[in-house]
Amino acid sequence: MKQSHIEVTERIIEVSRPTRSAYLNRLDDIANRQRGADRLGCANVAHAFAAMPANDKLRVVVEKAPNIGIVTAYNEMLSAHQPYVNYPNVIRDEAHKYGATVQVAGGVPAMCDGITQGEPGMEMSLFSRDVIAMSTAIALSHDVFDAAMLLGVCDKIVPGLLIGALKFGHLPCIFVPAGPMSTGLDNTAKSKVREKYAQGLVGREELLASESAAYHGAGTCTFYGTANSNQMLLEAMGLHVPGAAFIHPADGMREDLTREAVRLVLDMTKPQSFTPIGRLVDEHVIVNAMVALLATGGSTNHLIHWVAVARAAGIIIDWTDFYHLAKTTPLLASVYPNGKADVNQFQEAGGPGFVIRELIEGGYMYPDVFTVTKGGLHDFGKKPTKEDGKLVWKSFPEESGDETIVRTVEHPFSETGGLRLLKGNLGRSVIKISAVPADRHIIEAPAIVFDAQEELLDAFDRGELEKDFIAVVRFQGPKANGMPELHKLTPPLAVLQNKGFMVAIVTDGRMSGASGKIPAAIHLTPEASAGGPLAKVRTGDIIRLNATVGMVNVLVDEDEWAEREVEELSDTKRHSNAHGFGRELFGGMRRNVLSAEEGAVTWL
Template sequence: MHPRVVEVTERLRLRSRQSRAAYLQQMAEAAARPRGRRDLSCSNFAHGMAGCPAGDKQRLRLPDEVNIGIVTAYNDMLSAHQPYETYPEQIRQALRATGATGQVAGGVPAMCDGITQGEPSMELSLISRDVIAMGTAIALSHNMFDGALCLGICDKIVPGLLMGALRFGHLPVVFVPAGPMPSGLPNEEKARIRQRYAEGLATREDLLDAESRAYHAPGTCTFYGTANTNQMLLEAMGLQLPGASFINPGTPLREALTVAAAERVAALARADQGSMASILDERALVNALVMLLATGGSTNLTLHLVAIGQCAGLQLDWDDMARLSDVVPTLARIYPNGQADVNHFQAAGGTAFLFRQLLDAGLLHPDVATIAGPGLQHYTREPMLQDGRLHYREGPNASLDASILRGCREPFREDGGLKVVEGNLGRGVIKVSAVDEAHWQVEAPCRIFDEQSVFVRAFENNEFQQDVIVVVRFQGPAANGMPELHKLTPYLGILQDRGLRVALVTDGRMSGASGKVPAVIHLSPEADHGGPLARLQDGDRLRLDARRGSLDVQMDATQWAARSAAKHAQPVRRGWGRELFGFARGQVSPAEQGASCFTESLRYSDGGRI
């Protein structure tokens, strides 16, 4: 094992010793109770199976048989989740073939950041993660189940499902993907037309045509944003079948993998093995973090992995990420870090090649539990159909396209794609894997905006004629739910293409597809809590150095300390359902603690968390 990986894992284990022990004790107490309907009263049990067909009712009466709860994020508005419409019946049939039963335990909301970018509803996006966690917990709370299948893919859905399912960590839980849509309009062309539209050189019809050719079929969006990062990390955690992430919907292999997931969770439940608590430990969480760094994954996971860890009693922090990023090489170039999409990545060797490379380099813990069996070596294999049946074969030893995927001996970069930035403006995160190194250092006067729409108007008024660091503040989790600011990307890209040195600094989020413009995000403490961003004024000179991991206002320390913090002029916004979530904004934790509504409720009075 690489000594830095060992060091970070041990630091995480020691930091989490108290809270992890408390979590495992809770799970042990839950496991000691009769589970899966065996302790329900006759009335409760009758209610739980009243809607089942006769054959399932008969099986449910058998005390030695297993019943699997299905938690689904299906809706047919999201292309990624549309394929799930037929999964419950397919899963039930697969379970019946093994002698087991399955029931849809509940549905959770699934909103799409791609639809809500720049809209009022984007302020509900991050909060929806915690709503999904609560919905998952409610679905599994009926004590009818011996195991669970979670059907979800996209941005907040997988983290929410993980957070909720971890509170039932005494059960085996398997995640079931649906796969990416086939490749459409090349990513480079899509980005080019977006910038042309922002400059007024393309019509709305041109833009809609391009976007519709990019996002054109059922399945996950093909760029390497949060949704596909989620899938990569589920495999690294050992909670999804090996190689299952990037098989297209509606194909025989995709259907075989769905059947296999159902069979696997039934087998684990029947053998009383593979509990989620035994799989997702500090080593699995570090493995997920290594995979995030090696692939230049979504910045949103710097929030989600912290919040997920808390629900398992694991106190991951940004310093863990920074220390690992120094030694984990960047091995993948998938848009926005390159021009390839996840279908090209899969064809170049996919997850099997990545796991082999990182294991051989000692960057992943090999001796972990997974749903596929003991050891992460299961994930160096790739699925295939042979005579119509699912089989696994060893994945490739060499990349099939070195412009997309490389080994540890010839990486794209010697370090990871994410960095922690800190200075007298607080601490934040920057994704550098998609940013040319020529733009890693920016020193310029700042322009302050409290709303992204005001920045867009300033751009349209042609107000940016010199180097600038754009500050968009009061966008943190407590202020307005921490919306993504991806709508700004084309405008900032245009300024950079015009030869200006430009950067973004914000206490909000950027999309998992954040690209070529340096952006320090998740800045904490946030402006709404009196963080340093609230003291900035137009024209203050800022210096960003992504290489050194620093961000500072260039001002005498005494003068800076004497500055008073500005207050957000906007009242609490209502409409679009935002008023229903005021309680969540009032108790949400800072970005560095996962921007979670549960952080305090998972904390003991003695300081430990669970």
């Protein structure tokens, strides 16, 4: 194992010792109780199993068979979650073969940033993660389950399910993915149409046709955004059936993998192989997830989400840990927006399994950790396939299936990971550097300050941004308005960059990988609404964003900067962010939320 990675892990273990020990003590106290059907009062048990078929009641109460609880994000609105409609029946059928029972314990909400981008609903997006975590806890709170199966794929859904499951850390748990949609209009062509629309060169009809050709069926969107990064991280944590992440929903192997998930989670309930999720997700597994994110140039959202996931298991990490890991973790994948390939092409070239195999062999990942299988993380460096009607896992070839998409540790795309930490007198921020051209890694230009993304879009439409500048988009953090994704800013900024202007964005909001080739210092903390220095920036101030050395500074005389007052969001704008479309219900979360670097957690 690389010494740098060992040092980061040891630091995490040391700083987490009090909280992790307390977490594990609580876990053990709960795990040592009698099972639910034997422990609860008779009225409680009767209520819990009232709707079960008689044979299932007999199994779970008299025969003491394992009872699996399903927590599902199924809905018909999200293409990634629509395939889950029949999963409970498949899971129940397979469980019956082993004498076990199944109940859908509950559903969790699942919203899509692609639908809400630029709309008021986006201001509830980040907080939906903690709502999902709480919903998972409510689903499992009936306390009659011996294991849980978690059905979710997309941006906030997986982190929310995982946080909720870790609060029931005494249960063996497994995640069951549904897979990506088939390849449609390629992402590069889609982006070009968006840029043309931003310039008024095409109309809404052509834009809608382009978007509909890209997003056209069941499954996750095919770019390597937060949803598909989720799947990579779950593979790296050993929480899937190995290789399950990117099998198409309609592929016959998808059902086989789901049935295998039932077998694995039941095996984890046996005394000789008991593996509760709270023990499985330890400091080494969290580091494995961080490394997988960095090695694939995954979504910057996970610098927020996985901090929160770790906290749910009593493990304390921050962006400095990502920074130190990134310095020595090679970039092994080039998937849009970091490259031209989509996740289906990534899968065809080797996918998560190839990357994990390479990272293990290169000494960047801990292989001997708990996973849902008995073989540790080595099992996740293999490829599932079918032979004679049965699932088998085979080793990958030594070489990549496509060097333009996936590479070995000996020939990486970069010697360092795709994410960088930025520090300076504006605070701490992160940047997804893997997609940004090398000649844009350093930008120095005057600031133009916007207090809402709509202000930038209006300025673009008026033709006021035809120059070098750094857009400061502030009051977009968790406390201000829930930290929405600022997806809609990418097309106009891309248009300006393509015209030769030096442009960048500095914001306390989120952009995930949506910034693409635009230098974007995001998640700036402390945020403007918490009195952060971003609220002191004025239009015309010179800002230097240097991703090469990891700095973001406003070039203002120190004495002047110290005396400059922090601007506050106007009452009118604050009111507009707090009311309508259900945003009133999230007021308590906005008041209590921790910073982005602390995971934007609302439950501590």
